[in-house]
Amino acid sequence: MTKNNTTQQDMKQRDEHVIKKLLSTVGRPNPIFKIWIIALLIIISVGCFAYYRQLRFGLIVTSMRDYTSWGIYISNFVFFVAVSLIGSLVSSILKLAKVKWSYPLTRISEIIAVAAIICAAVIIIVDMGRPDRFLNVIIYGRIQSPIIWDVLVIMTYLVISVLLLYLPMLPDIALCRDRLKNISIWRQKMYKILALNWQNKPGQLRRLKKTSTILEIMVIPVAFAIHTITSWLFATTWRPGWDSTNLGPYFVSGAFMLGAAVIIIAMFFIRRSFRLEDFITNDHFDKMGKILVLLSLVYLYFNINEYLGPAFKMVGVEGEHITELFSGDYATMYWLVQIPGLMLPILVMLFKPGRKPFVIMIVSCFVLMGAWFKRFLIVIPSLQHPYLPIQDVDESYLHYYPTWEEWAITLASFAGVLLIITVLLKLFPIIPIQEYINHQDNEEDQSTDK
Secondary structure, three states: OHHHHHHHHHHHHHHHHHHHHHHOOOOOOOHHHHHHHHHHHHHHHHHHHHHHHHHHHOHHHOOOOOOOOOOHHHHHHHHHHHHHOHHHHHHHHHHHOOOHHHHHHHHHHHHHHHHHHHHHHHHHHHHOOOHHHHHHHHHOOOOOOHHHHHHHHHHHHHHHHHHHHHHHHHHHHHHHHHHOOOOOHHHHHHHHHHOOOOOOOHHHHHHHHHHHHHHHHHHHHHHHHHHHHHHHHHHOOOOOOOOOOOHHHHHHHHHHHHHHHHHHHHHHHHHHHHOOOOOOOHHHHHHHHHHHHHHHHHHHHHHHHHHHHHHHHOOHHHHHHHHHHHOOOOHHHHHHHHHHHHHHHHHHHOOHHHHOHHHHHHHHHHHHHHHHHHHHHHHHHHHOOOOOOOOOOOHHHOOOOOOHHHHHHHHHHHHHHHHHHHHHHHHOOOOOHHHHHHHHHHHHHHHHHO
16 A cells, blocks of 8 residues: 555656646747747748739739749648648547557647648638639639639648647646746636636546547548648649649658658757657657658659659650659759658668657758659649640740749748747647646556556
């Protein structure tokens, strides 16, 4: 009995230490945090000015013309949709599979997913020449159109992702409400409202667990659908490079690879910024590295499958498209995607030293770079090779070089993602406190029983 009492007392002390440590991340902003926020706001402000110019003068301020009617805006949209799939990978697939080491990473992945899908939706509106007519897409939309499918699935995924982030956070928001006293009044009121009168009662816990499980199951098919339907926007358009039944799994596998790389980068900087080495350990990087290797190998298979057929035949405009990628104007970007963005990371991460925190963070940055270049290559070169070319076309139609307005809006969209992530990480505990404590207590009980 004395031993059990001592063990329970040790567990309580350890749990209290965990609560204090993780709640300390929800504190007053330090000078570095303020500088970071100001820098992001400046980038967003420049992007807003560029968008004002686009609204005032029209899409003529961009380099998009009749040939390249989709520019880097759509590249960014596909990129952000891909990043958002990390929420379903970590917080749903690994969680439902009871991969317990992934629990400290669930909230990080959910925050990234929400931020990415919000900015993906915004960038679509930015791409429209007349955003005031956006509602017409819904009011007069035709269900036969893949664009309507994309709108519906993005809205559904956004709602599920927000609920999947918010509901499991209720016990931790209640901890913030009850424990954080030396904070501003508006934050105290915010925690009180968002906690929804959470009291950690058994009935509340049962309902929360059941609801979370339902959401975790629901988000998986929706996550697969969102990127599959995005691929259909291309596959149902008759253009070289897009006329492929491989695009659905090709997009999904690439999205999961990108999502794994993004969360590794986030893990590295969050661990260092908030000093969470006890919670996000080297073992987490090692295991995420193994997952990234697996996903990269799957994507490599689909990558070979996507290019081998047309490259072997080299027929007509498809051959011209392949030539431009392999040895033409876009060859440098294409081989940057294939070698440092895909093959080199696989070779490095196959060995344990390549899965150390700093090394795998650098490798993931190469994957991130390659992933954005890949989205650029999916969109732009295909549009430069229409099946029905226009006679005596203006020279500006034949080339696409994004203007400063497009680059400014692109950087602003990335800054928007980082701003949402930063604000959420500062307002709420990064690691799911109650979930982490319950996991630790269960492991302690099992070791005691043995």
